[in-house]
Amino acid sequence: MLYSKTTPEQKRIRFRELLSSGTIQQFPGAFNPLSARLIEEKGFAGVYISGAVLANDLGLPDIGLTTLTEVATRAGQIARMTDLPSIVDADTGFGEPMNVARTVQELENAGLAGCHIEDQFNPKRCGHLDGKNVVDLDTATKRIRAAADARRDPNFLIMARTDIRATDGLEAAQQRAQALVEAGADAIFPEAMKDLSEFQAIRDAVDVPILANMTEFGKSDLFTVDQLAGVGVNMIIYPVTLLRSAMGAAERTLESIKSDGTQEAQVPSMLTRARLYDLVDYEAYNHFDTGVFNFRIPGN
Ligand SMILES: C[C@](O)(C(=O)O)[C@H](CC(=O)O)C(=O)O
Ligand SMILES: [Mg+2]
Numbered sequence: 001m002l003y004s005k006t007t008p009e010q011k012r013i014r015f016r017e018l019l020s021s022g023t024i025q026q027f028p029g030a031f032n033p034l035s036a037r038l039i040e041e042k043g044f045a046g047v048y049i050s051g052a053v054l055a056n057d058l059g060l061p062d063i064g065l066t067t068l069t070e071v072a073t074r075a076g077q078i079a080r081m082t083d084l085p086s087i088v089d090a091d092t093g094f095g096e097p098m099n100v101a102r103t104v105q106e107l108e109n110a111g112l113a114g115c116h117i118e119d120q121f122n123p124k125r126c127g128h129l130d131g132k133n134v135v136d137l138d139t140a141t142k143r144i145r146a147a148a149d150a151r152r153d154p155n156f157l158i159m160a161r162t163d164i165r166a167t168d169g170l171e172a173a174q175q176r177a178q179a180l181v182e183a184g185a186d187a188i189f190p191e192a193m194k195d196l197s198e199f200q201a202i203r204d205a206v207d208v209p210i211l212a213n214m215t216e217f218g219k220s221d222l223f224t225v226d227q228l229a230g231v232g233v234n235m236i237i238y239p240v241t242l243l244r245s246a247m248g249a250a251e252r253t254l255e256s257i258k259s260d261g262t263q264e265a266q267v268p269s270m271l272t273r274a275r276l277y278d279l280v281d282y283e284a285y286n287h288f289d290t291g292v293f294n295f296r297i298p299g300n
Contacts, residue, residue: 001284006083008111012155015085015113018045019157019187019209024229026236029053031243033081037279039242040082046113047082049075050239051089052126057243064123068094068103076110085113087157089239092124093117097142101150104158114157116189116211117147119164119176127163127191128218134164140176141183148184159211160185166192166219173198174205181206187234192219196231203232212236216244 006014018025027048030036036047052062054074060066071088079086088107093100100117107115118124119140125132134140140162147158160180165173177188187209190202202210212233214222228236253266271279 001281001288003080004083008079008108008113009153009155011079011083011085011111012113012153012157015046015087015157016155018085019234024225024233024236026225026238027087029237029239029242030078030082030086031057031246033078034279035242035246036078036082036084036086040084041279044084046084046235047078047086048237048239049078049086049088049112050237050243051091052240053243054089056240062124062126064091066091068099068106072103072106072110075107075112079111079113086111087114087116087159088112090115090117092120092122093143093147095122097146100143100146104147104150104156105152108151108153108156112156114159114186115147116159116161117143118161118189118191119143119180127161127166127213128215128220130166132163132166134162134167137176137179141179144180144183144185148186157186158184159187159189161189161191163191165190165194165198170198170201174201177202177206181208187211189213194219195221196223196227199228199233200231209234213239214241215239216241 025045027046028039028044029048029050030039031053039047051066054071055062055066071090075086075088090103090107094103119134121133121135144158144160162173162176162180164176173190177190180188185208188202188206189211191213193199199212210233212228213220214236216222225236249269253263256266257263
């Protein structure tokens with residue numbers, strides 16, 4: 001009932017355990033708090049909260065328009081709904097190193113287990129598009145150092161994302177990853193790797209956990225969990241997958257209503273009323289106050 005009973009501190013410890021377990025972990029992207037519940041119910045290890053999804057959900061493109069307040073608020077709403085650790089995409093950290101420090105403290109306050117901060121220029125772009133730019137090494141490392149120094153819970157995970165592969169090549173990505181780890185990054189997110197051997201190259205360059213971004217319609221093929229485990233990846237995110245699926249289903253339903261004059265054809269693929277109530281834990285509220293559940297679900 002209500003929110004997660006697992007505290008943010010416990011979730012952060014759990015996240016650290018998962019990353020050092022030697023088993024690859026899959027973090028699907030929640031597009032709202034309820035989908036985080038679904039991710040937990042299906043047995044995943046954790047929840048990813050995508051900057052692209054947060055922006056797109058507001059009807060905006062993912063070009064650095066969302067603010068720290070918007071991201072921390074929404075990420076907090078998602079994180080509190082699940083006992084799993086949630087990590088959030090903090091884009092470029094929302095400004096200069098001092099802003100990055102504040103970002104980390106706000107995300108700690110919001111109950112996140114960690115965040116990633118990237119080395120793109122502001123305004124940022126989707127990492128799988130062309131024409132993005134990265135900041136110089138000094139600026140990139142200052143961001144990460146500010147983030148690492150600002151946290152009050154030492155288990156809050158600071159992941160450094162580097163987008164430098166697309167602009168300067170793989171070797172530059174290896175060097176930057178090493179420098180970011182030296183600056184205090186607990187984990188590395190190498191963006192837009194072209195193939196498995198590139199993940200392997202990053203694995204060989206650093207000793208910290210590395211993340212693979214399996215976003216659809218991007219620059220990386222959609223590798224399987226076994227393929228990525230084989231090159232030493234520690235965690236996989238599927239950032240926009242559920243939003244794309246949900247919006248795809250919504251589009252098909254709208255087309256059905258338009259063409260058939262009814263949604264009937266789409267009903268079998270919908271979440272039933274009972275399933276939906278199950279996900280929001282209706283029964284627990286009923287147990288708390290028997291006056292709450294005052295109707296019957298037909299067919300149940
Ligand atoms: C991971 C990512 O930063 C995100 O915001 O989810 C995006 C995902 C996407 O646009 O597909 C990215 O830059 O890769
Ligand atoms: Mg992003």
